[in-house]
Amino acid sequence: MTTILVADDDADIRDLVAFKLRQAGYEVVKVEDGVQALDAVRTGAPDLAVLDLMMPGLSGLDVCAQLRREETSAHLPVIMLTARVQEADVAAGFRTGADDYVTKPFSPRELLSRVQALLARAGTATAAR
Amino acid sequence: MILAVFAVTSLVVLLVVAGVVVRRVTRRAQESRVRRLSAEHRPLLLALVAGDPEDARDAAAAVAGLDRASWRVLEPVVIALLGKVRGEGREEVVRLLGARGVLARARADLRGRSAVRRAAAADLLGRADAAGGARGLVRLLDDRDADVRQVAARALGRIAAPAAAPVLLRSLATEPPRVPPATVAQSLLRIGPAGVPDLLAAVDHPVAVVRSTVVVVLGRLGATAAVPALCARLREDALTDVRCRAAAALGAVGLPAAVPDLVAATSTASPSALRIAAARALGDLGASSTLPVLHALLDDDDVRVANEAGTALLSLGPPPGDVAPRSTPAPVGAR
Numbered sequence: 278m279t280t281i282l283v284a285d286d287d288a289d290i291r292d293l294v295a296f297k298l299r300q301a302g303y304e305v306v307k308v309e310d311g312v313q314a315l316d317a318v319r320t321g322a323p324d325l326a327v328l329d330l331m332m333p334g335l336s337g338l339d340v341c342a343q344l345r346r347e348e349t350s351a352h353l354p355v356i357m358l359t360a361r362v363q364e365a366d367v368a369a370g371f372r373t374g375a376d377d378y379v380t381k382p383f384s385p386r387e388l389l390s391r392v393q394a395l396l397a398r399a400g401t402a403t404a405a406r
Numbered sequence: 407m408i409l410a411v412f413a414v415t416s417l418v419v420l421l422v423v424a425g426v427v428v429r430r431v432t433r434r435a436q437e438s439r440v441r442r443l444s445a446e447h448r449p450l451l452l453a454l455v456a457g458d459p460e461d462a463r464d465a466a467a468a469v470a471g472l473d474r475a476s477w478r479v480l481e482p483v484v485i486a487l488l489g490k491v492r493g494e495g496r497e498e499v500v501r502l503l504g505a506r507g508v509l510a511r512a513r514a515d516l517r518g519r520s521a522v523r524r525a526a527a528a529d530l531l532g533r534a535d536a537a538g539g540a541r542g543l544v545r546l547l548d549d550r551d552a553d554v555r556q557v558a559a560r561a562l563g564r565i566a567a568p569a570a571a572p573v574l575l576r577s578l579a580t581e582p583p584r585v586p587p588a589t590v591a592q593s594l595l596r597i598g599p600a601g602v603p604d605l606l607a608a609v610d611h612p613v614a615v616v617r618s619t620v621v622v623v624l625g626r627l628g629a630t631a632a633v634p635a636l637c638a639r640l641r642e643d644a645l646t647d648v649r650c651r652a653a654a655a656l657g658a659v660g661l662p663a664a665v666p667d668l669v670a671a672t673s674t675a676s677p678s679a680l681r682i683a684a685a686r687a688l689g690d691l692g693a694s695s696t697l698p699v700l701h702a703l704l705d706d707d708d709v710r711v712a713n714e715a716g717t718a719l720l721s722l723g724p725p726p727g728d729v730a731p732r733s734t735p736a737p738v739g740a741r
Contacts, residue, residue: 289483289490296452300461384493385456 279396280304280321284314284340285329285358290381294327294358297385298392311335315343318350325396327379327388330359330370338373345374354395358383443479447472451480454502455487455495462498470505477506488533500534509534516542521551528554532561540567547577547584559585563593571601572608575620579613587619594623602629609635618648625655633659637667640684650683657687664691669699672711681711689718697722 281303285291288309295305306321308314311332318326326344328337335343337357344350357370360381370378377391453465472480485508487499503509508530515527516539528546531539543565546558559577562570574593577585594601605620609632621639624632636659639652653671656664668691670676671684685703688696700722703715 287490289487292448292452293456293487293491293495297456300457382490382492382496385491385495386493 278302278304279325280306280323281392282306282308282314282317282321282323282326282328284308284311284317284326284332284337286310286332287329290329290358290383293385294388297389301389301393303392311337311340314340318344318353319347322349323353325354325356325392325399327356327358327392328375330357330361330366337375338369341370341375342373352399354399356388356391356395358388440479443476444483447476447480451483451487454498455491459494462494466498466502466505469502481506481508485530485533488530503530503534509539513539513542516546521549521554524549524551525554525557528558528561532557532564535565540565540570544570544573547573552584555585556589559589559593563596566597566600568597568600568604571597571604575604575608575611575616578616578619579611581613583615587615591619591623591626594619595626599627599629602627602631605629606632606635609639614645614648617643618645618651621648621651621655625651625658628659630659630661633661633663637664640664640667640671646677646680649677649680653680653683653687654690657690660691662691662693662695665693665695669696672699672703678708678710681706681708682714685711685714685718689714689721692722694722 279302281298283291283294283298283305284307285294286309291307291309295307298305306317306323308317309332311328311334314326314328314332315335317323326340328340330337332340337359341355341357344353344355354377355375356377356379357375358379358381359366359370367378376395379388379391447469450465450468453461454469455462457465469477469480469484484499484502488496488503491499500509512527512530512534515523516531518524518527524546528539528543531543540562543558543562547555547562549555549558555577559574562574571594574585574590577583578587578590583590594605602624605624608616609620609624611617611620617639621636624636633656636652636656640649640656643649643652649671653668656668665688668684668688672681672688674681676684685700688700697719700715700719704712704719706712706715
């Protein structure tokens, strides 16, 4: 089963994202900060990560940058979920290696569509590698 | 006598201790009940906000029918969800708040005695995008409490009713402004292009803060229809600050029609701040016709003007067909 990591320090957001993804048939691992997110990727090898940009300890950007440095997670699809909508923030997200960007307040349905699209692209890319 | 005093004191102490203990126990029991009810109804809320349409409708009906005690626990959680989701989930939350009478209560609270209550009601109506509350929110722009006025201005922006634009601008026309200009600007930006006619009507307002706010918002909105009015502000405004903001706005809008006035503003007859703003705006505007002017400004006596010209040239890149590296000189400070 496809596993998705959801990292957000806001319990409501975490639960809403997890609910929507589980309803769509994905297995979801929820964590509440960046350190836990890195641990979860290293131990659980999810197929995609949804990272909040602003988390205590390690931010989503820090986590994303670290994931890209590690061989096992260098190609893990990452969606950044954040309330920061300034152009510079979005650009910083992409610079660190995020594959997509969803702004809060978010639409659960739109997030699901983006997850599905990214997983499909990642599947294609994996097959091509 | 001493014994009697001791006995009374002991009794008072005992009563106080007992009171504290009872209060703590009651509070803990209440918190535990809130946690239990929240956990019990959480799946319903998740289905309401993130579920498929059919599940969401079922969940909405179930939450709408909850007893008053349960709803009292859930209400703040539901209200908090308003700011976290958009789309269908948010619409379900708004419908639920309407069905439970929360929005009607908020509209009534806009006239409440407590400033906190008025501000909370304004905030909720704004977040719920409750257009029915717009009239009450407009009235709150004249509230005696500054925080309430600010919350009301923000809420009007969230509702984004174009009719709120002139009222928001009027709130800036007093000395001091009744609402902070940054808040008004944010709300006008949320209202968007629908507010442009009111912005244009106020672009030459006698109060400077109104003019400067209008100019900034028109630029951020990219209002092409505002270019002649912005050029007029750039040329004629009595305040250099407004002229600088007009230059920045023209750069943001990006129409070549503004180039002659921006070029004129870079002349040495203009104040230094305006020359810098105009050079930056020429770079933002991105028209290739500005290249000769920007090149000439590289040798300007004012290093800040020269630096802006260099940065502008860098952002413009080489003109089409020009491969000579000297067409993209470095900023003066970087030489």
